[in-house]
Amino acid sequence: MKRILITGAAGFLGSHLCDRFINEGYHVIGMDNLITGDLKNVEHLFKLEHFEFYHHDVTKFVYVPGKLDYILHFASPASPIDYLKIPIQTLKVGSLGTHNLLGLAKEKNARILIASTSEVYGDPLVHPQNEDYYGNVNTIGPRGVYDEAKRFQESITMAYHTYHGVETRIVRIFNTYGPRMRLNDGRVVPAFIGQALRGEDLTIFGDGSQTRSFCYVDDLIEGIYRLLFSDYVYPVNIGNPNEITIADFAEEIIKLTGTDQKVIYKPLPVNDPLQRQPDITRAKEVLSWEPKIGRAEGMKKTLEYFKELSQEELHKSEH
Ligand code: NAD
Ligand code: UDP
Numbered sequence: 001m002k003r004i005l006i007t008g009a010a011g012f013l014g015s016h017l018c019d020r021f022i023n024e025g026y027h028v029i030g031m032d033n034l035i036t037g038d039l040k041n042v043e044h045l046f047k048l049e050h051f052e053f054y055h056h057d058v059t060k061f062v063y064v065p066g067k068l069d070y071i072l073h074f075a076s077p078a079s080p081i082d083y084l085k086i087p088i089q090t091l092k093v094g095s096l097g098t099h100n101l102l103g104l105a106k107e108k109n110a111r112i113l114i115a116s117t118s119e120v121y122g123d124p125l126v127h128p129q130n131e132d133y134y135g136n137v138n139t140i141g142p143r144g145v146y147d148e149a150k151r152f153q154e155s156i157t158m159a160y161h162t163y164h165g166v167e168t169r170i171v172r173i174f175n176t177y178g179p180r181m182r183l184n185d186g187r188v189v190p191a192f193i194g195q196a197l198r199g200e201d202l203t204i205f206g207d208g209s210q211t212r213s214f215c216y217v218d219d220l221i222e223g224i225y226r227l228l229f230s231d232y233v234y235p236v237n238i239g240n241p242n243e244i245t246i247a248d249f250a251e252e253i254i255k256l257t258g259t260d261q262k263v264i265y266k267p268l269p270v271n272d273p274l275q276r277q278p279d280i281t282r283a284k285e286v287l288s289w290e291p292k293i294g295r296a297e298g299m300k301k302t303l304e305y306f307k308e309l310s311q312e313e314l315h316k317s318e319h
Contacts, residue, residue, distance in 0.1 A: 174239025
């Protein structure tokens with residue numbers, strides 16, 4: 001039986017990856033220090049013989065007994081309010097954490113895939129963003145702690161590939177949404193849905209003309225799965241190219257939830273990228289992958305998940 005280590009397993013994406021690899025017949029070892037994750041996301045796996053969970057901070061030495069075939073390194077705060085609250089941990093998990101996991105991959109002869117991000121492009125001057133664009137990041141701006149950690153993560157991963165022959169894969173993930181996002185993680189999808197369900201006005205940062213392109217989680221997981229088993233070592237964008245302004249997105253959520261909320265405007269966070277849209281030509285060519293689930297369908301599924309949360313959980317998330 002193949003054995004896979006998934007870091008960030010109790011988080012949004014990590015928990016969906018655990019489900020996918022359990023369903024594919026793998027022995028899955030989940031690792032997480034729960035700094036932004038929640039055990040609830042994986043508790044349905046605890047009864048399974050082929051799921052293990054290690055409560056561990058990957059910036060400390062990582063040890064896993066036995067053989068390992070694959071490593072997926074997804075541990076890292078991912079939402080702007082999280083990484084602004086824990087900036088040093090964010091830098092450490094992208095740098096020291098990634099170093100530890102690359103060392104483990106080398107030791108175990110395992111293939112490792114690391115979760116990079118569209119944030120390596122910063123506030124992009126090229127649109128849409130393809131993998132050859134070097135990016136426009138303010139190293140010392142508030143988002144620099146995340147963006148530069150991820151840029152370092154890519155560099156050290158390529159260095160382990162080039163100098164140590166480790167089998168590496170790099171995915172650049174664009175804004176992804178779906179069940180198991182935290183209502184209070186500050187990202188725009190749970191923020192707007194939570195506000196609509198609580199009967200609050202939706203908070204648009206800036207004038208709402210900035211754009212994002214939202215990918216449903218099942219599509220992303222399929223892209224990551226294909227990349228892991230491909231031969232391709234250079235970064236690959238995975239995201240949904242369907243771009244929308246944040247103002248139009250707020251209107252969509254108001255319609256979807258059937259509420260009569262209004263929008264209110266708040267200041268745009270510093271260095272908030274003005275536009276973002278993945279160029280997925282490379283993913284189409286090397287992985288034969290493209291997203292299948294449109295925003296209408298994906299948002300409906302996501303809303304159903306949030307509607308099932310208790311009133312207590314819904315109101316706990318106000319901020
Ligand atoms: P998340 O916050 O839900 O999950 C991250 C998990 O990592 C959490 O469970 C957290 O407790 C864990 N973690 C953080 N630091 C750790 C440490 N030092 N040791 C062990 N565990 C640690 O976030 P997510 O949305 O699931 O993101 C997962 C990965 O995907 C991150 O690396 C993120 O940068 C990347 N990513 C996500 C998106 C997105 O849209 N969701 C976009 C781009 C990149
Ligand atoms: N945003 C917003 N209102 C909110 C939360 C976010 O207008 O309540 C905006 C935010 O400024 C950004 C976009 O929505 O322009 C996406 O933000 P998110 O935090 O989801 O992701 P990221 O900025 O990392 O792409």
